[in-house]
Amino acid sequence: MSGLEDLPPLRDTLAAHDLLAKKSFGQHFLLDLNITRKIARLAEVGPGDRVIEVGPGPGGLTRALLETGAVVTAVEMDPRFEPLLNELAAAADGRLSLVIADALTVDETILAQGGPAAIVSNLPYNVGTPLLIKWLTGAFTPTSMTLMFQKEVAERIVAPPGSDAYGRLAVIAQACAEVRLVMDAPARAFTPPPKVDSAVVRLKPRADRPAPALLTALQTVTQAAFGQRRKMLRSSLKVLGGEALCVVAGLAPDVRAETIGVEGFLALASALIARRGD
Template sequence: MTDPTLVPPESAVPSESASPQGSFDPHALPPLREVIARFGLDARKALGQNFLLDLNLTGRIARSANLPPGTTAVEVGPGPGGLTRALLATDAVKVIAIERDRRFIEALQDVVEAARGRLAIVEADALTVDPEQLAPAPRAVVANLPYNVATPLLLGWLARIEAYVSLTLMFQKEVADRLVAKPGSKAYGRLSVITQWRSEARVLFNLPPRAFTPPPKVESTVVHLTPRIGAEPADWRAVEQVTAAAFGQRRKMLRQSLKSLGNAEALLEETGIAPTARAEEIDVAGFAALARAFRARNPLEPPR
């Protein structure tokens, strides 16, 4: 991982003068469209940027995260700062915003100063930084994710979901549907299994393309994820391998699609899963059982 760069405000404010949580007024700063025009902030497709400028909507997202007092909120891709402002109006003790596009750093300085010690901007690629290293516990992620990196970011956080109070994230609706899909449905797949194995995922609400600037071609969905209590025991890498094999050839029977794991028939017999079943028919508990059986036959090499 690369070292993130903490960007200080242009005029530092002592932490003793930090504003109490919930007293921040998102509407007290210049309108977001004015900020975009002032700094020439066009949305870049290559970075998956679509700005949410309606402060009523960003406020709804921030409130839906239901952050407990004392929580540090981590945001990815703040852009001109609409959701950032809304998070500062919650009970979050601090907001840490990760932004890789340097154009927005200067544009966010007014928000940094108005936050009086409760906002830190980290200049970095979110794929290369660990929120656990940036934010003390309790921590939560609340973000309108860039669509081109949403899935790898989610998987990285799910691997350590117990380190977070919650994840409140915006995805393309198609991706959100996959997160909560049930066995037997067309949307059910590898991402469904891993998400539901590690978390309780709940769809909150949808946002139409017209809510964004520029409008994307797809509808968006906000999803709330919390650590699953009593999750099925299984090794993360084993679950990844088993689901990749099973859904990599989802139209085939498991006795065929799991062949790449070695001795597929034995794995299925040990777990009581019919060899003629297909991946989309197996629930999370079934995949966890397959992962345990696979790991027992293929133990991890001890670290050097």
Template sequence: MTTLDSLPPLRESLADHGLLANKSFGQHFLLDLNVTRKIARLAGPLEGETVIEVGPGPGGLTRALVEAGARVIAVEKDSRFLPLLGELAQAADGRLTIVEGDALKVDEAQLAGGPGHVVSNLPYNVGTPLLIKWLTGPWKPKSMTLMFQKEVADRIAAPAGAGAYGRLGVVSQALARAKVVMDLPARAFTPPPKVASAVVRLDPLETPPSAPEIAALERVTAAAFGQRRKMLRSSLRSLGGVALCEKAGIDPNARAETVPVDGFLRLARAL
């Protein structure tokens, strides 16, 4: 019987199957099991927990998640990896389910059969849309531990006043506690991307804003950060400008980058 310990190294498995990263899918493989095990620990404890992983590729992070005791549902769009992942599933003692599909279209509630976590080295080209889906969609993850390009990770977790602070950070932090928990240089990946990466841990808030409040927040932040060098009296003119700011208790002469998340929530509620 195949066990996790008896599986060949990932590089060997990739070579055996003749697999290379597909640029059109934004693929960069994380083959160092010491790194993937650290990511699993940052996401944990996962013993007995359901985890959705997007874009497992050759399964480096998948191995670490199964080792950590999770029940893993791996969603892979690239059918080339299914045989390799199937070998991993045979060694996973029934705790790995492989789903071929597009993560932007799958129904996570149906896949997980209830609550669960998301842990993924996200494909670069769909990372932000997937995060917004999990933050604002009907299925609410218990936690998310996600790898992005470092620039995107910094935007998600940036505080007001920081250069990286913008729409993505406001919406993310309105719905979850967000923290960069690990930085990874390009050389950690095969093939190395042109940019560094980072892992963000997001824990959804116990009492998040309502769906209408989030819809209003997206309108306010689009207007405010669409003209981020202008004062709010100008950038929010189409939504009420000075009157909206005064109703929310926000200085209309402030610029978007200086307004904290709770300030934008006040503007959204005033709208």
């Protein structure tokens, strides 16, 4: 580990490479190693574990993950960071691989070399939600996800039925994974500080994760239901079957989407599949 210990502070490394965060990429750097090390601990990764990290930027979280002994594949869209991250790779005894690509289009199965992998990331603000949906519903299932989001997004992921934050994101996330908000991060922890606070969510995929067809139907149902969340289900789901769909799912058609739990939405998704099969 001596190679990592000999690296200069991140602020010095950024200055040496004349690098600043790009607003267009939603970049906010985590340079405090106390915070990044806490995230690595929360991720519960250790020696030999394979980790996929998206948006490493200057590599603050990457350093903390490497300190655990993990093997890290970092996916970075901004090529400006390639020289800096290559320096980190040189100090990491071959345990860091860098992929310059858009994380929305990469194949995580290839990144994980066909084996299990956790995803740990301080996600760029502008792609956090679509990346989460990709990892929850796509072909690749990570062993776990430990992800930094804007706090408002984090609260939407873990929100219970009946709360103001409960919506489509909560239903899909909680149908696919056990979710917990495990850490808050104030804006001042970042460089440059964003206008909002952030939080880390830990997601552990469920053993009974819905099958692909059911997930597709779940996305269709939740989009319709929460697209008109002030309306009763009979109205918001009218194009999908309305009252008849609710009856098959065992739900009252005069309730609103925000009051329906995950199991209720899965029942609606199953009813939609059955209806389309008729």
